Amino acid sequence: MKRVLMLGTDAVARGAIEAGISYATSYPGTPATQILEYIAKNSDILCEWSINEKVAFEVAYGVSITGRRVLCSMKHVGLNVAADPFMTASYLGVRGGFVLAVGDDPGAYSSQNEQDSRFYASFAKIPCLEPYDGETARAYTKIAFDISEELGLPVMIRSQTRLLHCFAPVTLEEVKPQKEVNLYKDPQHLIAIPRHVIPLHKELNAKQSKILEILKKYRFNxxxxxxxxxxxxxxxxxxxxxxxxxxxxxxxxxxxxxxxxxxxxxxxxxxxxxxxxxxxxxxxxxxxxxxxxxxxxxxxxxxxxxxxxxxxxxxxxxxxxxxxxxxxVPPRPPTLCPGCPHREFYKALLSAGPTFVTGDIGCYTLGCLPPFSALDTCLCMGASISKAIGIARQGVKRVAAVIGDSTFWHTGIPALIDAVYNKADILVCILDNSVVAMTGHQPTPHLGITAKGEETKKLSLVEICRACGVDSVVEIDPLKQEELVSALKRGLETPGVHVVISKRPCVLIAGKLKEKKS
CATH class of the missing domain: 3.40.50.920 (Rossmann fold)
Incomplete structure (x- = not known):
């Protein structure tokens, strides 16, 4: 056995690797982002940055159906997005061990709330393990897969920013081999229709006493x-x-x-x-x-x-x-980086004179702060477009929604379709900096790179917007201020749904992107 110094996120990832997982899914979100990054960089295990947390959970559930072990990781508010499949998965049960690693953020260091994921576990009637240091982060994650298979239920690992982002000594153990695929049909335990869910709920309730027995056996408490x-x-x-x-x-x-x-x-x-x-x-x-x-x-x-x-x-x-x-300690609130292309976008947006600007989740949210003070509201991932629809449909003119490229892929597309379908007069501004910047520069679908660094198809924001039926879409470098201001004004003044894509790479990765192109 080898003892090393590890981040809490890495310890969780290591525990999953040792348990013999065959796949890992996640959507970047602080404080849980580095869990999947560790697996991608330190193993041959297949993994993916999913388009959002709901998809990440559903992909992981598909892996579990094959009888193989899988880790799904996300931050606490990401579990809100994944709540629909999460709540039903406990009814249907799992085959291969399914562990959901959730990073809570007490203090809201990088989040819009402080919710406690233990209540989600209680609501879904599944076990929740809560490590208290790096060693237990690894060990509990590894054990959680055994518990998951013994119960036929997903198991949650709940940890917090302080644990996940601190280093601690961790003992490394042997890696178990991955299980063989064992996929078979069982409609009563795989199809959530009314005639099945009542018996399934009864089975779930019957498992509650067994959960207590198993937790007692491992002496967690x-x-x-x-x-x-x-x-x-x-x-x-x-x-x-x-x-x-x-x-x-x-x-x-x-x-x-x-x-x-x-x-x-x-x-x-x-x-x-x-x-x-x-x-x-x-x-x-x-x-x-x-x-x-x-x-x-x-x-x-x-x-x-x-x-x-x-x-x-x-x-x-x-x-x-x-x-x-x-x-x-002098306060050091976050701010947009020097040279950030979003700075130039906000200058143009303010010049265009919108009546109200709905914001979204990402580093561009910092545009709400001085010297720009350019955003008037921020709620959750993808909500900028949805909120703009509601405001504009009340007769308010010149409403703009600001959303990042990754957030647009995450949950912005359904809202954009809704805007077109329900005839909203809004301007949607997609800030494309070619990366998920807020969480550490993870790749996005239009960059054409997977979580493992492999090349894949590049998706086009322009083509997606056109497919959603918008009245116009234009892509502009924010350094071209006159052109950008003119496009923003047209979008604000013209009825219909108009999209302006502010396209320039994050200043922290621009050099790397140039190297790859050359």
Missing amino acids: EIISREGKIGIIACGLAYTYALELEENLPILKITAYPVEDTLIKEFVKDLDEVIVVEEGYPLIEKQVRCYHPKVRGKLTGDLPFEGELGPDPLLRLFGKSPSTHPEE
């Missing part, structure tokens, strides 16, 4: 007996926060869900007070309140409800000095 009448229930990464207290207090370590009520009852029975520490929402804190009269945590205001928890609030709760002093 255990009581660490110590002196003291104050007990700490620490979930996932928060277990490391509890250890930093260096207090001789009993701890209930929780790293898998659902949690047995009997285990909680046993832990709290002789305690005067219970402190529940968990990143995200008070999932376990609510459960503990059923069995002890004095519980402190987020619901009591003893620990913060918003933002990343980290170790400091717990240290303060025990009268100890915080481990960090963020207030002493």
Whole structure:
């Protein structure tokens, strides 16, 4: 066995490789992006940057149907996109081990919310494992495939930015061989129609007791007996926060869900007070309140409800000095890079004088900040076009939607079709910088490069827009300011759906693209 220093994302990926996966799917999203990147660069395993998280989940499910193991990774809000197949997959069940690795983002370091994916696992009635360091990130991911096949259910690995983006020592183990394809027909367990889903739901409910038995067998959740009448229930990464207290207090370590009520009852029975520490929402804190009269945590205001928890609030709760002093560090909010082509686009857009500009998710979202202050709203991936439709259909003129190239492929195309079909008068601006820049320069479908760096077909944004039935589409280099301003004004002033593609590579990859062309 070899011990190496690894990022948390890499540790999750390594665990999947060791488990013998045959395929990996993902859509880039911080903090989970590097999981698939590690697999692509450090193995011969087939993998893909899927067009969005829903497709990534469905492709992974197809792999599982063949009896082979598969990893699907995404960030927490990506699970919202994949929720439709995710919720039904637990009814139908899986064959080959199916592990869904989700990166939550407490503190919203690179996200539009702080949602807690544990609730999704509970909603779908599947197991959720929550590692607390690099070693458990690898080990839990590897074990999750065995659990998935034993239960016939997808298993979620839930981790957070702090774990995924930190280095930790990890022990490497042998890689299991990939399984042979074993594809066979079984309509009652593969086709989600009304006559099947009620029996399937009954089967899923019957598996809940078995989930608890399996989690108990692996000892994910255990009581660490110590002196003291104050007990700490620490979930996932928060277990490391509890250890930093260096207090001789009993701890209930929780790293898998659902949690047995009997285990909680046993832990709290002789305690005067219970402190529940968990990143995200008070999932376990609510459960503990059923069995002890004095519980402190987020619901009591003893620990913060918003933002990343980290170790400091717990240290303060025990009268100890915080481990960090963020207030002493000058703030460095993100901004558009010097030389970014989006800067030139926003100059032109402001000159064109739109009434209202709907924004989207990507590095171009930073155009909402000074000196441009060019965006008026931002909701989620692909929503810029949809929001523009709603605003324009209320009689508002000169409405512009701004969306990135990768985001357009992700969920912008259905919205563009909707705009054409429902006769919206809007201008759609696609900012094409030839890469998924916000998450680390992953390739896009129109770049013609796969996740493994192999050449593939190049798709055309212009042709896709024309196929959607738009009234006009033009592609312009944002450095050609007069031409761009003129095109934006025409799009704002002319009825119908008009598309302007601002095309210039991200300044950080422009040199690399030139090298490949030469």
